[in-house]
Structures are given as structure tokens and as C-alpha cells.
Amino acid sequence: MPTKRFGARYGTKPKAKFAQMEVLQRAKHKCPICLKQAVKRLAMGIWQCRACDHKFAGKAYTP
Numbered sequence: 001m002p003t004k005r006f007g008a009r010y011g012t013k014p015k016a017k018f019a020q021m022e023v024l025q026r027a028k029h030k031c032p033i034c035l036k037q038a039v040k041r042l043a044m045g046i047w048q049c050r051a052c053d054h055k056f057a058g059k060a061y062t063p
Contacts, residue, residue, distance in 0.1 A: 025061040032056065032063075039063055 002022050003015040029039040031049035038051040047063045048055045056063070 021061050029063050 003019045028037045031039050033054045034052040036051040039047050039049050044060050047058045
């Protein structure tokens with residue numbers, strides 16, 4: 001679970017929401033240009049396809 005690093009702090013509900021969001025943002029997404037599952041998050045709202053090297057703006061946690 002990605003929230004083990006927080007230990008006993010912050011409560012269970014915020015950690016569960018954070019874990020769900022973090023798993024979603026770190027997953028590979030589909031590129032809008034070449035349609036391959038190769039899009040990774042570079043920074044908040046900046047996404048890049050590793051197959052065709054297309055860089056585009058999207059939402060903060062999902063393209």
C-alpha cells in the first residue's frame with residue numbers, strides 16, 4: 001500500500017483517498033495521438049507519451 005510511509009498519521013480516510021489517487025496517476029494511460037498505453041505523468045498536468053514522444057497538458061492526476 002503506498003500510504004505505509006505516513007505511519008499512524010493523518011487518519012484512514014485521507015490516506016485511502018490519497019492511495020487511490022496515487023495509483024491512478026502512476027498508471028500508464030492511453031496516448032491521444034498514437035493510442036498506445038505509454039503515457040506517463042511528468043509533472044502536475046504535464047503528460048508525455050513514451051512511444052511517440054508527444055507531450056500534452058491534461059488534468060493533474062489523469063490525462
